[in-house]
Amino acid sequence: MKCxxxxxxxxxxxxxxxxxxxxxxFQEFFRRQVTEAIRKHRMFTREEPVLVAVSxxxxxxxxxxxxSDEGYTTTGLYLNLGIFDYSRESRAKCEAFAADRGxxxxxVDVEALVGAPIPEVQHxxxxxxxxxxxxxxxxxxxxxxxxxxxxxxxxxxxxDDEAATLFGSxxxxxxxxxxxxxxxLPSTHPKLVRRVKPLYRLSxxxxxxxxxxxxxxxxxxxxxxxxGATSLVxxxxxxxxxxxxxxxKHNFVYGFLERGRAAFEQLENVTLxxxxxxxxxxxxxxxxxxxxxxxxxxxx
Amino acid sequence: MKCxxxxxxxxxxxxxxxxxxxxxxFQEFFRRQVTEAIRKHRMFTREEPVLVAVSxxxxxxxxxxxxSDEGYTTTGLYLNLGIFDYSRESRAKCEAFAADRGxxxxxVDVEALVGAPIPEVQHxxxxxxxxxxxxxxxxxxxxxxxxxxxxxxxxxxxxDDEAATLFGSxxxxxxxxxxxxxxxLPSTHPKLVRRVKPLYRLSxxxxxxxxxxxxxxxxxxxxxxxxGATSLVxxxxxxxxxxxxxxxKHNFVYGFLERGRAAFEQLENVTLxxxxxxxxxxxxxxxxxxxxxxxxxxxx
Numbered sequence: 154m155k156c157x158x159x160x161x162x163x164x165x166x167x168x169x170x171x172x173x174x175x176x177x178x179f180q181e182f183f184r185r186q187v188t189e190a191i192r193k194h195r196m197f198t199r200e201e202p203v204l205v206a207v208s209x210x211x212x213x214x215x216x217x218x219x220x221s222d223e224g225y226t227t228t229g230l231y232l233n234l235g236i237f238d239y240s241r242e243s244r245a246k247c248e249a250f251a252a253d254r255g256x257x258x259x260x261v262d263v264e265a266l267v268g269a270p271i272p273e274v275q276h277x278x279x280x281x282x283x284x285x286x287x288x289x290x291x292x293x294x295x296x297x298x299x300x301x302x303x304x305x306x307x308x309x310x311x312x313d314d315e316a317a318t319l320f321g322s323x324x325x326x327x328x329x330x331x332x333x334x335x336x337x338l339p340s341t342h343p344k345l346v347r348r349v350k351p352l353y354r355l356s357x358x359x360x361x362x363x364x365x366x367x368x369x370x371x372x373x374x375x376x377x378x379x380x381g382a383t384s385l386v387x388x389x390x391x392x393x394x395x396x397x398x399x400x401x402k403h404n405f406v407y408g409f410l411e412r413g414r415a416a417f418e419q420l421e422n423v424t425l426x427x428x429x430x431x432x433x434x435x436x437x438x439x440x441x442x443x444x445x446x447x448x449x450x451x452x453x
Numbered sequence: 454m455k456c457x458x459x460x461x462x463x464x465x466x467x468x469x470x471x472x473x474x475x476x477x478x479f480q481e482f483f484r485r486q487v488t489e490a491i492r493k494h495r496m497f498t499r500e501e502p503v504l505v506a507v508s509x510x511x512x513x514x515x516x517x518x519x520x521s522d523e524g525y526t527t528t529g530l531y532l533n534l535g536i537f538d539y540s541r542e543s544r545a546k547c548e549a550f551a552a553d554r555g556x557x558x559x560x561v562d563v564e565a566l567v568g569a570p571i572p573e574v575q576h577x578x579x580x581x582x583x584x585x586x587x588x589x590x591x592x593x594x595x596x597x598x599x600x601x602x603x604x605x606x607x608x609x610x611x612x613d614d615e616a617a618t619l620f621g622s623x624x625x626x627x628x629x630x631x632x633x634x635x636x637x638l639p640s641t642h643p644k645l646v647r648r649v650k651p652l653y654r655l656s657x658x659x660x661x662x663x664x665x666x667x668x669x670x671x672x673x674x675x676x677x678x679x680x681g682a683t684s685l686v687x688x689x690x691x692x693x694x695x696x697x698x699x700x701x702k703h704n705f706v707y708g709f710l711e712r713g714r715a716a717f718e719q720l721e722n723v724t725l726x727x728x729x730x731x732x733x734x735x736x737x738x739x740x741x742x743x744x745x746x747x748x749x750x751x752x753x
Binding site for chain 1: 623624625626628686690693694697698701704705708709711712713715716717719720
């Protein structure tokens with residue numbers, strides 16, 4: 154197998170691109186996919202400081218690595234979810250990564266803000282654990298960005314993540330979720346920062362290979378609560394489709410962005426207001442995070 | 454396991470309905486699903502003669518059985534595709550079914566109209582076999598209905614068929630196909646008859662059980678050309694989803710009809726005209742069937 158670019162020995166075959174690359178050319182390809190995502194969706198400029206949400210996993214650290222290498226001004230944000238060893242270890246990975254490269258890292262403690270660590274939050278709500286955790290992460294990321302003056306938050310969601318989310322929304326035809334799925338969620342209210350996913354063009358395999366080749370020390374374990382999560386069932390199904398027909402995930406996500414999404418955007422039209430409690434953005438009177446925090450308080 | 458209706462011994466569990474039925478009550482349930490489909494989508498009235506497309510398989514014969522039992526005026530239409538033993542055997546099943554019940558059956562020979570039997574058609578076109586065959590069947594059904602004065606054609610597509618088709622269109626975000634998928638395709642042109650799918654609420658397992666309990670003698674073999682067909686891959690994937698989460702197929706198809714479809718309908722707007730050669734409806738100058746017949750003629 155020869156590298157598409159230099160003709161040397163390839164280390165990685167990308168079937169959906171019908172290509173193979175040597176280690177240096179794969180890294181170049183990877184970086185180009187990230188910068189192409191940023192350019193195509195006008196995610197941010199070189200002048201804008203970017204808050205990068207880092208979990209200690211391969212995706213977010215690979216993203217932070219590329220953005221800082223490409224000369225963007227970045228600050229990492231680690232949300233401490235209080236999930237036992239998993240949180241302790243993943244935090245240490247983020248801190249070591251930042252220290253090695255002289256990058257700034259903020260740490261926000263979820264327990265202090267929602268009233269309990271994530272393992273306890275699940276007892277206080279009827280939501281599945283991943284749902285309460287995702288809600289809290291979106292809320293706290295936005296809050297941290299606002300407080301520190303960032304106009305944009307970047308997350309490490311990759312092509313597999315996007316395909317799995319899209320798959321779940323499509324199976325249930327959740328038109329509100331479908332109208333909002335995009336690599337760029339613009340700020341539609343002064344209290345809502347722009348959210349971007351610069352890795353949406355890269356598969357999980359590709360981010361893992363990049364992190365490995367770059368010698369990034371990341372946490373390999375998955376969150377202990379993710380076992381049995383629906384998103385993992387969807388990923389497994391999509392992997393089987395991909396094996397049968399390389400490019401299936403890519404076509405599903407890109408086709409949605411090019412043709413599907415527009416259909417749902419015209420259906421949805423929501424009015425955003427500020428939460429009566431915390432002032433962050435919501436479509437109701439109290440935001441979902443404040444309601445969750447109330448449930449946690451009552452349960453304690 | 455007890456029958457939901459009479460409390461007697463159940464013979465079939467329907468997990469997505471969280472119910473089980475004895476043999477007579479299942480048949481009653483099945484018939485009610487068909488009449489509910491007809492009523493809900495205003496497929497046809499008791500006064501309209503219905504042309505029922507029959508293949509000799511469980512679905513189309515179960516459909517014909519219910520419609521004639523319920524007092525609708527039906528005529529069966531068998532398309533002889535010329536697929537060796539498969540066609541001979543399936544035709545015999547249809548003829549025996551019609552003779553037993555004193556029903557009228559028309560037989561149309563595909564070879565006479567497209568210029569070759571289906572096994573040869575595939576050599577003349579770059580389309581996959583199932584695609585050329587499907588195109589021919591839709592065309593010839595419509596033509597037969599027009600010639601014999603039927604305003605409506607009913608086909609035996611079940612919930613699994615609809616879910617698989619929807620799945621394929623969604624994976625590629627084929628917005629034109631998505632805008633057209635429905636249990637009722639109205640006549641949008643004087644030369645296009647209404648097409649209806651009264652079994653869309655019933656799964657493959659349910660039509661098989663109904664055909665078995667009714668003692669319908671149907672062809673069990675699948676078409677020899679369907680091996681490896683993408684639709685079978687989709688069905689297998691959807692069956693795994695269904696096993697993990699009963700009702701997934703149902704929710705996918707029903708959710709699409711209730712919420713998804715409207716989004717695509719507003720996107721698509723095609724103008725229908727008559728084919729310059731045969732006079733049937735097309736969006737181009739020559740219809741796809743006439744182009745296919747030309748390819749067959751050139752290849753012979």
